[in-house]
Structures are given as C-alpha cells and as structure tokens.
Amino acid sequence: MEFWKQLIPPFDFQQVFVEPWTEYLDSFLWIFAMGFLVTAACGFLGTFIVWRRMALVGDAISHSVLPGIVIAFLVSQSRDTLPMFLGALGAGVLTTVLIELIHQKSRIKTDAALGIVFTTLFAFGVVLVSLYGENVDLDVDCVLYGELEHVIFETPVAFLGLFEAPNSVLRMGAVTLAVMVLVAVFYRPLLLSSFDPGLARSMGVSPAVIHHALMALLAVVVVSAFEAVGAVLVIAMLIFPATTASLLSDRLPVILGLTLLIALLSAFLGLHLALWLDASTAASISVVIFGMFLAAWASRCVTRVAREGFRR
Amino acid sequence: MTAFFEYVARNVVRRLGSFVGLALAPCRSAGKRCRIGLPRRGASAGPTKLVESASVTWAEAPRYVVGLALALLVVSSARAAKIGDLESLDFGEQFARFFTLQDEIVRLALLGSVFLGVSCGLLGSFIVVRKLSLFGDTLSHAVLPGVAIGYLVSGYKDPVAIFVGATLAGLLGTVLVQLIKKTTHIKEDSSLGMVLAGFYGLGVVLMNRIQAMPTGTQSGLDKFLFGQVAALSSVEVWMMGGVALASILLVTVFYRQFLLGSFDVGFARGLGLPTGLFHYLLMLLLAFTVVVSLQAVGAVLVSAMLVIPAASAYLLTDRMHRMLIIASVFGVLSGSLGAFLSFFGNSLPTGPLMVLASSFVFCLCFFLSPRHGLFSRWRKRKTRDHRILNENTLKAIYHVREERGFVGEGVGLSQLAERMGETAEEAKRRVRELVSAGLCDIQESGAKSEALLNPDGWLRACAVIRNHRLWELYLTNQAAYEPDHVHDDAEVIEHVLGEDTVRRLERLLDYPSQDPHGKLIPSLADLQRSLVKTPSPEPPSGYRMPGS
Incomplete structure (x- = not known):
C-alpha cells in the first residue's frame, strides 16, 4: 500500500488549485496561456484534418520535423524562430514529397510509405539530438513529451507596449490567431472541398490547392507546437478536440466552437493534473483530453441505448 | 490429444x-504461384x-x-x-x-x-x-x-x-x-x-x-x-x-x-x-x-x-x-x-x-x-525506347523497299530520311544505331551512302511489319474498326506483340497475306523467298465488310 501512496501523491486542494492562481499567478498564467493556445490551434485545424482523413499525416509531419529543427539549430547556432521554422517547414515538405515519391514510383502503398518516411526522418533526428544534444539545447525528453513549463524561463518581451509576455507564447498566439482568421476567411471553400470535392471543383475551388494549403498550415502549427508538446503528443491535440466535438454535434460551426471550449477545459484541468501528479504538462493535457473523449463517447452510447429503449 | x-x-x-x-x-514451382x-x-x-x-x-x-x-x-x-x-x-x-x-x-x-x-x-x-x-x-x-x-x-x-x-x-x-x-x-x-x-x-x-x-x-x-x-x-x-x-x-x-x-x-x-x-x-x-x-x-x-x-x-x-x-x-x-x-x-x-x-x-x-527498383525500371524503359526506335527505322527501310517493289537491296539514306520525315543526319544516326545493333551495314559509294539490311535485320523488319499489319487486319475484321482508324493503334502494339499472340492472330484471321490496305503481310514463308512482285491481275483485298 505504501507503494501506491508513493505513486499517487496526496491531493492538496490548496496547493493544486488555489496557489497557482494566487501566489504563482505570474508564471502560471503563461503556462496556462501556452497550453490553451497550443490545444486551441491544433484542435481548430484538427477539425478539418480529421474530416479529410489526414490524421496520421499530421502524426507523420510532427515526427519528421525533428531533423529539420535540429539541422536548423546546428546551422544557425541559435534558437531564433526563423531558421527553426524554415528547417521544420523544409522537413515537412520533404516528408510529403518523399511519401508521394515512394508511393508513385514503386508498388508500396501510401500507409507503408508514410510509416517508412516519418520513422526514418524521426530516427535521423533522434540520432542527431543524441550526438549534438548539448549544442542545440534540445534533449530527447523535449522531443518525447515537450517542455511546456519552460515558458516561464524565457525573458518576457513587450507586446505593442501593452503587456509583457514570453516570446513563445506570443508566437503561438499569433499562429492561433492566423489559423482562426484563415479558417474564417476560407470557410466556404474549406467546407466544400472537405465534404464534396467534386462539387468544390465544379464551383471553381481547387481541392488540390486547398489540400496543399492545409498541409502547409498544419506544418506551421505542428512546428510551433513542437517545443511545447513534443513530437508524439501533438497528435492528441490535433485529433481529440475534433472527434470529441463531433460526437457532441453534427454542425461544423458548433464543432469548431466546441473545440475551443474543449481546449480551454483540457488546458485548465491538464495543468492542475500535472501540478498534482508532478508530471509532464503536455502529457497531462492529453490524458485529460483522452478522458473527455471517453466521457463523450460513453454519454453518446448511453443516450443512444436509452433512446432505443424509450422507443420500444 | x-x-x-x-x-x-x-x-x-x-x-x-x-x-x-x-x-x-x-x-521450381513456376506454375503454382x-x-x-x-x-x-x-x-x-x-x-x-x-x-x-x-x-x-x-x-x-x-x-x-x-x-x-x-x-x-x-x-x-x-x-x-x-x-x-x-x-x-x-x-x-x-x-x-x-x-x-x-x-x-x-x-x-x-x-x-x-x-x-x-x-x-x-x-x-x-x-x-x-x-x-x-x-x-x-x-x-x-x-x-x-x-x-x-x-x-x-x-x-x-x-x-x-x-x-x-x-x-x-x-x-x-x-x-x-x-x-x-x-x-x-x-x-x-x-x-x-x-x-x-x-x-x-x-x-x-x-x-x-x-x-x-x-x-x-x-x-x-x-x-x-x-x-x-x-x-x-x-x-x-x-x-x-x-x-x-x-x-x-x-x-x-x-x-x-x-x-x-x-x-x-x-x-x-x-x-x-x-x-x-x-x-x-x-x-x-x-x-x-x-x-x-x-x-x-x-x-x-x-x-x-x-x-x-x-x-x-x-x-x-x-x-x-x-x-x-x-x-x-x-x-x-x-x-x-x-x-x-x-x-x-x-x-x-x-x-x-x-x-x-x-x-x-x-x-x-x-x-x-x-x-527505380533505377532498373528506368534502364528497362530506356532499352525499350531504344528498341522501339530501332524497329521504327527498320520499318522505314522496309517501306522504302516496298515502294519500289523490293527491287535492289540497298536503301539510300536520303530516301530513308524523306520517308521518316527526319533530317539526313538524324537518319544516318539511326542507321548507325542499327549497325551497332548488328542488324544493318552501311555501304559508302562516293557521296551516296546506302543502308543494307543483313538477314537478321530483314527478319526483324518483316516481323515488325507483320505485327503491324496483322493487328490492323484484326481490328478491321474482328473488332469492326474502319480501315482508316487502325494505323495508330497498330503503331503502338507492333512493338509488344509476342510470338504466341502473333500465332493466335494468324490462326484467327485464317493466315492472311494482305492487310486492309491491300499490302502484303510478310509471313514466315515469304521471308525465305524473294519478294520481288510478279504483276498479278487483281490483288484480292484482305478487308472484309463487318457482318458479311
């Protein structure tokens, strides 16, 4: 029994829920903001990714940006945003190109091509990290489950003279805003090409252009979320909000709104879970999201059974 | 148990x-795949x-x-x-x-x-x-x-x-x-x-x-x-x-x-x-x-x-x-x-x-x-393109000879170039490729040079022509195509017809000797003898009206 007590620490309401919002508000607020922004950007975009059956492409891209980021670090010898973005974008583009190449030039099916390309690039990236880890200020843990908490170690930068915020939070905020604005502006073409590519083409919307634009946007979001949540957990942020919302509603605007709500709730609960268990924040957020999905799924099953029972 | x-x-x-x-x-088990x-x-x-x-x-x-x-x-x-x-x-x-x-x-x-x-x-x-x-x-x-x-x-x-x-x-x-x-x-x-x-x-x-x-x-x-x-x-x-x-x-x-x-x-x-x-x-x-x-x-x-x-x-x-x-x-x-x-x-x-x-x-x-493999497929395509090019040159030489009733062995390069619609240099290059493939010789006499097919080359040329014309006949007689619509199809398929298919086509078409345009389909027997034509009254056309 002693053992299990060690595993699950005692729950202290004061420490878990009150102190972060009073005593440590300055640093905690930014962690919370970062968690929410990452989940929101991923979830919002993820709605379309899930509908277009590109969920595992997101997984592949999130893995294969690693060598791009490491090489950018090595070349530029800095943690500047721009080289990192370029490196990761290059790796993302390389991934899609390689998958297409293998799929078209040989008899290998798309799923196997995906499995080959992203694992190879990821393995390459991991070897680079373990060889030059000290130089690039990036370690394997960060790759595996991200370091959302590290936001507080950054020196805050002033934003338009209004308030001061850590650089990565500002960047993530910009990306989130950009995703929402782009989705809002191109809402109709996105909707059309996601649900009826034929109709979209006949109305002058090219599904290929939309597809590639979406891939590029996905790469941008994945890259900016990479440091916060790592390579694997991005996929949780991408898929869970969309699927959970789609269990609760059938209308796209409602689903998009729900993903934001889910992002807010899961960031909030996930942070407190991480505080309580002293675990990785990104992993805790994905556990919470997973739990929310299971709850939504169970409630749907229950209502369906109840409705059928009522009909009889 | x-x-x-x-x-x-x-x-x-x-x-x-x-x-x-x-x-x-x-x-060992080629048949049981x-x-x-x-x-x-x-x-x-x-x-x-x-x-x-x-x-x-x-x-x-x-x-x-x-x-x-x-x-x-x-x-x-x-x-x-x-x-x-x-x-x-x-x-x-x-x-x-x-x-x-x-x-x-x-x-x-x-x-x-x-x-x-x-x-x-x-x-x-x-x-x-x-x-x-x-x-x-x-x-x-x-x-x-x-x-x-x-x-x-x-x-x-x-x-x-x-x-x-x-x-x-x-x-x-x-x-x-x-x-x-x-x-x-x-x-x-x-x-x-x-x-x-x-x-x-x-x-x-x-x-x-x-x-x-x-x-x-x-x-x-x-x-x-x-x-x-x-x-x-x-x-x-x-x-x-x-x-x-x-x-x-x-x-x-x-x-x-x-x-x-x-x-x-x-x-x-x-x-x-x-x-x-x-x-x-x-x-x-x-x-x-x-x-x-x-x-x-x-x-x-x-x-x-x-x-x-x-x-x-x-x-x-x-x-x-x-x-x-x-x-x-x-x-x-x-x-x-x-x-x-x-x-x-x-x-x-x-x-x-x-x-x-x-x-x-x-x-x-x-x-x-x-x-x-990508490389092997690329090489295979390359050799295939090369072969098709060679076969087209052979065909052109055959056509030139056919036009003059198979009289004389050598084909002048200028005639060949005209027939192929290419420049003289290009024709010469193509013939050189035939020479390096061991199908042809070049005979230089003064300013004029002639391409001379050797027996191997002649056999290959006849085979390609036969494939082409058999397929044309097949399309007209069996698939009810108009005779003026069959050339392009045959142009593609002549390079890929295998021996077995050719035998089956011949059987199906009852061993024809003439294609829908009234030209000779060189059969195995024809290859052995001279093709110099002795004028005959009215050559029967191989074209049959569909349904007749």
Whole structure:
C-alpha cells in the first residue's frame, strides 16, 4: 500500500488549485496561456484534418520535423524562430514529397510509405539530438513529451507596449490567431472541398490547392507546437478536440466552437493534473483530453441505448 | 490429444521443409504461384494449388537446420568474458569486441537483434500486405502504460510482468480502435491516432510518476522509449527468442490461412476459414513482438522495424513465402547493424540506428531492385525506347523497299530520311544505331551512302511489319474498326506483340497475306523467298465488310 501512496501523491486542494492562481499567478498564467493556445490551434485545424482523413499525416509531419529543427539549430547556432521554422517547414515538405515519391514510383502503398518516411526522418533526428544534444539545447525528453513549463524561463518581451509576455507564447498566439482568421476567411471553400470535392471543383475551388494549403498550415502549427508538446503528443491535440466535438454535434460551426471550449477545459484541468501528479504538462493535457473523449463517447452510447429503449 | 500434437508436429516439419525448399529453388514451382497484389488470381488458384505448393520438398531443409545449429553453437560456445568495460571506447577495441563475440553483452545484444529481426520481418510482412502499417505504430505507442503498470505491480523491471502488462495494454488499444470504429462515425485513421496519443500520454504520466518515486530513478524505463540493446538481460533475450520461435511456428503451420486472409478475405470465408480468429491471432503475435522488442528498439520506433524490412522485401519479390524470408533476413541484418553502431557511441539509443540501417536497405531496394527498383525500371524503359526506335527505322527501310517493289537491296539514306520525315543526319544516326545493333551495314559509294539490311535485320523488319499489319487486319475484321482508324493503334502494339499472340492472330484471321490496305503481310514463308512482285491481275483485298 505504501507503494501506491508513493505513486499517487496526496491531493492538496490548496496547493493544486488555489496557489497557482494566487501566489504563482505570474508564471502560471503563461503556462496556462501556452497550453490553451497550443490545444486551441491544433484542435481548430484538427477539425478539418480529421474530416479529410489526414490524421496520421499530421502524426507523420510532427515526427519528421525533428531533423529539420535540429539541422536548423546546428546551422544557425541559435534558437531564433526563423531558421527553426524554415528547417521544420523544409522537413515537412520533404516528408510529403518523399511519401508521394515512394508511393508513385514503386508498388508500396501510401500507409507503408508514410510509416517508412516519418520513422526514418524521426530516427535521423533522434540520432542527431543524441550526438549534438548539448549544442542545440534540445534533449530527447523535449522531443518525447515537450517542455511546456519552460515558458516561464524565457525573458518576457513587450507586446505593442501593452503587456509583457514570453516570446513563445506570443508566437503561438499569433499562429492561433492566423489559423482562426484563415479558417474564417476560407470557410466556404474549406467546407466544400472537405465534404464534396467534386462539387468544390465544379464551383471553381481547387481541392488540390486547398489540400496543399492545409498541409502547409498544419506544418506551421505542428512546428510551433513542437517545443511545447513534443513530437508524439501533438497528435492528441490535433485529433481529440475534433472527434470529441463531433460526437457532441453534427454542425461544423458548433464543432469548431466546441473545440475551443474543449481546449480551454483540457488546458485548465491538464495543468492542475500535472501540478498534482508532478508530471509532464503536455502529457497531462492529453490524458485529460483522452478522458473527455471517453466521457463523450460513453454519454453518446448511453443516450443512444436509452433512446432505443424509450422507443420500444 | 497426442494425435493432435503429432499432427501439428508433422505439419511443422513438412511446412518448414517445403518453405525453405521453395525459397531456395526459385523456379521450381513456376506454375503454382500466388502473386502478391493480385488477390483474385491468387484466389482462383484455389485451395488445391496452395496445398500443392506446400507439399513435401524438404530435401534442402537439413542444410538449413545444420546451418542454424552451427550458428547457435558458435554464439553459445564463445568464451565468456568480462562485463562492464564499457568505458574503453577505442574504435578498434570495440570493433574487435563486437566481432569476437567474447563479451556477454555483445552476444546477448546480437542474439536479441537476430530474434527481433526474424519476428519483426515475419509479422511485418503480413502487416504491410494487409495495409495495416499504421496499426503497428498505434500498437507500439499503446503498450507504454502497460509497461509502466507492469513495473509498478512487480516493483522492479521484471521482464515477465512488463510483458504481461504491455500485451494487455496493446490488446486493449486494439479493441478500443475496433470499438470506436464500430460504435461511432469516427474514421479509422482518427481512432488509430487517438488510441496512439491517448495511451502514450497516459504512459508518459505514469512514467513521470515512477521516476518521481524514490526507487524510480534507476528504473531504466526511459530506455523503453528509444531502446538500448546493451541493456538487454538474458531473460529478455530468451523471451524474444520464444516470440520469434512462436511466430515462425504459427506462420508456417497456418501459412495458408494467413495468406488467404491477407489477400482475399471473402474467399477465405467461403472456404470456411475462421478469418476473424486468424486476424486476432496475428494481432496477438504482433502485440507480443512489439512488446519484446521494446527494450531493443523502443516504443516509438518499433513500427519502423515492422514496416521497413517488409516493404523492402515487397520490392524484391512477388511471392509471399519469399517475402517473409527476405524480410526476416533484412530485419536481422539491420537489427545487428543497429546494435553494432550503438556500441560505438557512448549513449546512442539503439532504436533509431536500427531504423536508419533498415532505411538504408530500403533505399538500396528502392533504387536497385531487379524488378521494381527505380533505377532498373528506368534502364528497362530506356532499352525499350531504344528498341522501339530501332524497329521504327527498320520499318522505314522496309517501306522504302516496298515502294519500289523490293527491287535492289540497298536503301539510300536520303530516301530513308524523306520517308521518316527526319533530317539526313538524324537518319544516318539511326542507321548507325542499327549497325551497332548488328542488324544493318552501311555501304559508302562516293557521296551516296546506302543502308543494307543483313538477314537478321530483314527478319526483324518483316516481323515488325507483320505485327503491324496483322493487328490492323484484326481490328478491321474482328473488332469492326474502319480501315482508316487502325494505323495508330497498330503503331503502338507492333512493338509488344509476342510470338504466341502473333500465332493466335494468324490462326484467327485464317493466315492472311494482305492487310486492309491491300499490302502484303510478310509471313514466315515469304521471308525465305524473294519478294520481288510478279504483276498479278487483281490483288484480292484482305478487308472484309463487318457482318458479311
């Protein structure tokens, strides 16, 4: 029994829920903001990714940006945003190109091509990290489950003279805003090409252009979320909000709104879970999201059974 | 009960023997093929064919068994040596240390990679042909919480507890994917991604907890993420061996069932095979493989070891049993290479190195595979284009000669150029190519040079012309084309008609001598004699009105 007590620490309401919002508000607020922004950007975009059956492409891209980021670090010898973005974008583009190449030039099916390309690039990236880890200020843990908490170690930068915020939070905020604005502006073409590519083409919307634009946007979001949540957990942020919302509603605007709500709730609960268990924040957020999905799924099953029972 | 075991044992010996025999004798069973990628044809070969291909040809089995035994003997009889001199990282020393196999760690690591390669290759092949590649990825991430729980229950890094926990977690993940697919509208790729990420997150939280515990820092669980082959214990290696043996046995015993289930589920069900049962058997084996491979490759990259060697083998062969063997060999090769490389670096994780080694093998196959490789296909296309060009030149020479009633042997290059619609230089270059192919000679007389076909060249020219005109006649007479619509089709097909097809066309068209345009179709008999025409009153046209 002693053992299990060690595993699950005692729950202290004061420490878990009150102190972060009073005593440590300055640093905690930014962690919370970062968690929410990452989940929101991923979830919002993820709605379309899930509908277009590109969920595992997101997984592949999130893995294969690693060598791009490491090489950018090595070349530029800095943690500047721009080289990192370029490196990761290059790796993302390389991934899609390689998958297409293998799929078209040989008899290998798309799923196997995906499995080959992203694992190879990821393995390459991991070897680079373990060889030059000290130089690039990036370690394997960060790759595996991200370091959302590290936001507080950054020196805050002033934003338009209004308030001061850590650089990565500002960047993530910009990306989130950009995703929402782009989705809002191109809402109709996105909707059309996601649900009826034929109709979209006949109305002058090219599904290929939309597809590639979406891939590029996905790469941008994945890259900016990479440091916060790592390579694997991005996929949780991408898929869970969309699927959970789609269990609760059938209308796209409602689903998009729900993903934001889910992002807010899961960031909030996930942070407190991480505080309580002293675990990785990104992993805790994905556990919470997973739990929310299971709850939504169970409630749907229950209502369906109840409705059928009522009909009889 | 004993009868059952006897049956299984006999089956195992027979299948193993025939399996190896078939793999070693590539051309023996040319008629009994079950091609990958053509499910219908494989199915129509029927159960009898499949049984036949697995019939006794085990003359070569002993050789294989002896080889395996020898290898094991070498590995196990190598002198036991000191452990723990890991700090001596001189390249030469490590090299010697690795290849003399004196070190217990090296031997375990190598044996582990061999077992890993075999089981991953076997199961990965089925995963790849069943298009379940990403399923392996999900499974490998989903076992993580099971690993942590196995550790928690046993209190230390007990391989058996971790094995049980991880297998249960993997199976739970599998069932969850199926359940989500069945009860909601969520598509399979999303449900795979959800189980992957959700379980992985859970596993990471549990592992963080374990590391926060007083005993947790030495848990060594972090090695489960990227693998460390040097940390393999002997129990783990024997568990890997057990899983490898189990996969070999089950795959050989139920080879036919797995094969049918992979390519034609409907047909398998029609035969009364419990396809669902075999699917789950495969999934169970897959879960076992993933779980025992964790220590060596790590959870994040096991799926690569499943997919990449199998995909490389898929590029090399069309036959399933050969693919299984080649994939295992590739798995063993890249596993050992990865283990070897990770011994050089101080703390290099093994998994990524193994994956890079297998990707290297894949690249080689992708470019150089004799049948499906990019480079070989490019070369094949190149030679084919060259051949078509040569055949067109031959045809032009024939036409020039035909226009003047086959009088005179030589064809002037200027006439040829005019006929082909090319410049004189181009015509000369084309003829030179014929010369280098040994089909033609150039006769220079003053300013005028002539192309002279030798007998080989003349035969080839006549053959191409015959193909062309036979096809035109076939299109007009049998397929009811208008005679002025057939030329373009024939222009393409003349280069690819085989001898058999030509014979069948001749029979079908009743050995014609004239094409729809009233021109001669040079038959075999015509080739022997001179074609110089003796004027005949009215040449009968070979064209028949459709329906008449």
